[in-house]
Amino acid sequence: MFIQALFIFPILLLIASSTQASVLDFCVAEPSLPFGPAGYSCKNPANVVVDDFVYNLSAAGNTSNLLKAAVTPAFAPAFPGVNGLGISIARLDFAVGGVIPFHTHPGASEILVVIQGQISTAFISSNDNVVYYKTLYQGDVMVFPQGLLHFQINSGNGPALAYSSFSSANPGLQITDYAMFGNNLPTNIVVKATFLDTLEVKKLKRVFGGTN
Structure with missing residues (x-):
């Protein structure tokens, strides 16, 4: 009996951890319904249409901004078609000198494929802060483990384009610079927490929209 339990228990855990889409064929998102840990609630299958499973990423993003990237x-x-499937994708456009600064995706690992140009990128492990750095060219692919700090920089002489796929329909995003300096924490607290001087913190708060 005990041996049987050892085999049955992992199977029960696997079933319990399955996504909504593994119970149904799919779980197209219905954003008007509550959002939960498993994602959006499911749209009524009778109302699902083929366009729920199609998305167009042909248009370049607007890179006329502080980061020169989109x-x-x-x-x-x-x-909505990716809801519950544990996958998603994004288009990354870089003008010359464009950068997506240090950031994390708390809910997903990422795979980046370079379509055009030259992108220098790295992630930092949480174990001894080891840096894994590489300059990527057209056709190169790099993976970024879930939750680790990483960045992408257009290090070439022309525009760059890449696509990133994620192991979540909602991978989340926290850009470190905005998190640190785009807030209302008092400057003296940020100075103590970052070891930067007061003038530098005030400058960065102005750049990233912070106050106090």
Whole structure:
């Protein structure tokens, strides 16, 4: 009996951890219904149409901004067909000198494929802060493990284009610079927490929209 339990218990865990889409054929997102840990609630299958499973990423993002880069996400809120499937994709456009600064995706690992140009990128492990750095060219692919700090920089002489796929329909995004300096924490607290001087913190708060 005990041996049988050892085999049955992992199977029960696997069933319990299955996504909504493994119970149904799919779970097209219905953003008007509550959002939960498993994603959006499912749209009534009778109302599902083929366009729920199609998304167009042909248009370049607007890179006329501070970062000289743009991310066009095809995540569940905009691309309802990926809800519950544990996958999504985004388009990354870079003008010359464009950068997506240090950031994390708390809910997903990422695979980046370079379509055009030259992109220098790296991630940092949480074990001894080892840096894994590489300059990528057309056709190169790199993976970024879930939750680790990473960045992408256009290090070439022309525009760059890449696509990133994620192991979640809603991978989440936290850009470190905006998190640290785009907030209302008092400057003196940020100074102590970052070891930067007061003038530098105030400058960065102005750049990233922070106050106090």
